[in-house]
Amino acid sequence: MLAIETTELTKYYAKGRIKALDHFSLRVEPGKIFSLLGPNGAGKTTLIKLLLGIVYPTGGSAKILNQPISDHHTHEQIGYLAENHRFPEFLNARQVLYYYGKIAGVQTVTLKQRIPDLLKLVKLGDWAETKIRKFSKGMLQRLGIAQALINNPRLLFLDEPTDGIDPVGRREVRDLLLSLRDQGKTIFLNSHLLSEVERVSDEIAILKDGKLLRQGRVQDFISVKDQYQVKLSANEKHFREICQRLAIRLQEQNGAYLVSVNDRKHLNQLIDEMRSHQILIHAIIPRKISLEDYFIEVVEDREEGQ
Amino acid sequence: MMKTLALIQLTFRESFAKKTFIAFFAISTMLCFLFIFALNLDIVDGVKSSVSLFGKETGKLIELQKILLALEGAVAVALFTGGLFMSLFATSNLIPSLTQPGNIDLLISKPLSRTQILTGRFLGAVSIVAFNVFYLVIFSWLIFSLKTGLWNWGFLLSGVMIVLAFAVLYSLMTFLGVMIRSSAFSLMVTYLIIFFSPMLLQRDKIYALLSNKIYGYIVDSLYYFLPKTAELGNITQQLVRGVPITSWMPLWSSLLFGIFMLGITSFIFSRKNF
Numbered sequence: 001m002l003a004i005e006t007t008e009l010t011k012y013y014a015k016g017r018i019k020a021l022d023h024f025s026l027r028v029e030p031g032k033i034f035s036l037l038g039p040n041g042a043g044k045t046t047l048i049k050l051l052l053g054i055v056y057p058t059g060g061s062a063k064i065l066n067q068p069i070s071d072h073h074t075h076e077q078i079g080y081l082a083e084n085h086r087f088p089e090f091l092n093a094r095q096v097l098y099y100y101g102k103i104a105g106v107q108t109v110t111l112k113q114r115i116p117d118l119l120k121l122v123k124l125g126d127w128a129e130t131k132i133r134k135f136s137k138g139m140l141q142r143l144g145i146a147q148a149l150i151n152n153p154r155l156l157f158l159d160e161p162t163d164g165i166d167p168v169g170r171r172e173v174r175d176l177l178l179s180l181r182d183q184g185k186t187i188f189l190n191s192h193l194l195s196e197v198e199r200v201s202d203e204i205a206i207l208k209d210g211k212l213l214r215q216g217r218v219q220d221f222i223s224v225k226d227q228y229q230v231k232l233s234a235n236e237k238h239f240r241e242i243c244q245r246l247a248i249r250l251q252e253q254n255g256a257y258l259v260s261v262n263d264r265k266h267l268n269q270l271i272d273e274m275r276s277h278q279i280l281i282h283a284i285i286p287r288k289i290s291l292e293d294y295f296i297e298v299v300e301d302r303e304e305g306q
Numbered sequence: 307m308m309k310t311l312a313l314i315q316l317t318f319r320e321s322f323a324k325k326t327f328i329a330f331f332a333i334s335t336m337l338c339f340l341f342i343f344a345l346n347l348d349i350v351d352g353v354k355s356s357v358s359l360f361g362k363e364t365g366k367l368i369e370l371q372k373i374l375l376a377l378e379g380a381v382a383v384a385l386f387t388g389g390l391f392m393s394l395f396a397t398s399n400l401i402p403s404l405t406q407p408g409n410i411d412l413l414i415s416k417p418l419s420r421t422q423i424l425t426g427r428f429l430g431a432v433s434i435v436a437f438n439v440f441y442l443v444i445f446s447w448l449i450f451s452l453k454t455g456l457w458n459w460g461f462l463l464s465g466v467m468i469v470l471a472f473a474v475l476y477s478l479m480t481f482l483g484v485m486i487r488s489s490a491f492s493l494m495v496t497y498l499i500i501f502f503s504p505m506l507l508q509r510d511k512i513y514a515l516l517s518n519k520i521y522g523y524i525v526d527s528l529y530y531f532l533p534k535t536a537e538l539g540n541i542t543q544q545l546v547r548g549v550p551i552t553s554w555m556p557l558w559s560s561l562l563f564g565i566f567m568l569g570i571t572s573f574i575f576s577r578k579n580f
Binding site: 049052053054055056072073074075076078080082084085086087088089090091095099100102103104105147157 | 308309311312313315316319320322323324406407408409410411412413414415416417418419577579580
């Protein structure tokens with residue numbers, strides 16, 4: 001069973017003049033952290049809103065947890081943190097979790113146990129009885145995460161969860177997401193912080209102008225095929241000669257070498273030669289680019305393509 | 307049911323936090339204290355020997371029951387008019403605040419239908435008003451009854467009528483709140499309907515002023531379609547005074563209007579993109 005499945009999902013606004021989402025098809029496996037990337041106005045929030053029934057599609061279909069998105073009963077297994085969520089300011093942190101828990105259908109007995117645990121989890125244990133109008137943006141965001149978890153959901157939609165949270169807090173949120181994933185929950189993440197996304201996501205999708213540009217494993221996107229970073233301790237002269245002989249392209253980069261080989265066999269040939277010349281290999285690391293670089297490359301490609 | 311109840315509770319809290327509930331409650335309490343001190347009766351053998359209201363003698367040797375009914379009838383009409391105005395004002399922001407971005411998305415993401423969300427809010431507003439209206443009606447009824455020794459149960463029906471009239475008018479405010487998302491606008495239109503109601507009641511006199519018969523039909527249609535607050539006020543007074551009601555049409559047609567407005571609002575709300 002897929003956690004999320006969309007088929008040709010389309011959302012147009014202003015009588016078709018604005019294409020927020022254009023024939024968008026996506027499949028998200030359960031038990032993974034899936035991130036949606038895209039520049040502003042790409043259609044990320046629209047997709048989440050469509051999946052949650054907040055806006056209605058112009059065309060196509062979608063399912064969450066194998067149920068059509070029109071079925072609100074599925075929401076019992078869903079948690080959602082909206083981008084600009086607005087909790088009633090007259091409530092305190094405990095009351096926010098209580099009321100939204102009740103609205104989510106959680107029994108009072110369960111809530112009494114779960115609320116202190118969740119507040120502790122998001123580091124708001126000491127603020128339970130404080131009115132949320134006194135909360136900072138980061139604290140509200142943490143409370144939003146706790147609220148999204150109040151019904152112990154199987155599928156979590158988090159729209160910019162680390163927005164307003166300091167670096168230490170971001171790390172805590174990251175750890176929390178990983179631990180939730182390890183519990184078997186599916187997390188659908190929408191974030192501008194690409195370094196965060198890179199660290200936690202199993203899979204990503206890149207959107208632009210309502211269209212899906214790429215979808216796949218993070219590792220597949222950020223590793224560069226047949227390029228390796230080679231770190232040596234000595235005998236660099238010999239190394240250059242070997243590379244020349246084997247027709248391997250070589251570049252020096254921050255005290256290490258970047259080699260471009262034809263394939264794995266070619267790489268192993270290089271290693272054999274290096275070892276036969278007693279070259280001490282410190283490390284051979286597959287070359288990776290940052291997700292940010294990859295993202296910009298993809299988005300700019302699309303712009304040029306247009 | 308539990309989810310709807312949570313929404314009603316949340317609406318109560320919102321009203322409480324915005325001080326409208328407290329203001330409502332304080333005004334009701336003040337009115338009751340006014341009745342306690344303003345009404346003075348000297349009774350001899352079940353017949354009043356003297357009655358004074360706000361320090362003025364109101365006549366002599368009138369049967370106490372007649373005075374009580376007249377007094378309660380007048381108070382009921384005052385409560386009906388004042389209560390409606392105050393209740394609509396106090397609850398005018400509840401629907402627009404429900405549809406605010408960041409709030410409505412969160413509610414829709416919960417396992418309840420949009421109709422349940424709207425109904426929860428509507429019932430929350432009606433419950434707030436019902437609580438305050440019944441507090442005022444029951445408190446003043448107790449004052450009148452204890453002071454006179456006569457228990458006119460019909461007075462309690464004024465509470466029911468005020469709440470029903472409020473629910474009908476609030477259905478219109480709910481519709482406008484969902485469509486326009488402005489509390490000031492929905493309040494203005496609803497007050498306008500209340501002001502038009504006595505005019506439409508006198509439509510026989512308006513016909514003479516109309517140049518074309520078609521306008522007459524329009525006035526008639528408006529009369530039958532819109533809530534008949536003026537007549538509901540009259541029915542309230544008649545119920546309190548124990549006068550037989552000649553026609554319940556104003557009540558049931560107003561209730562039909564309320565049901566129609568709620569139905570159409572629920573339909574629109576269920577199809578709206580937020």
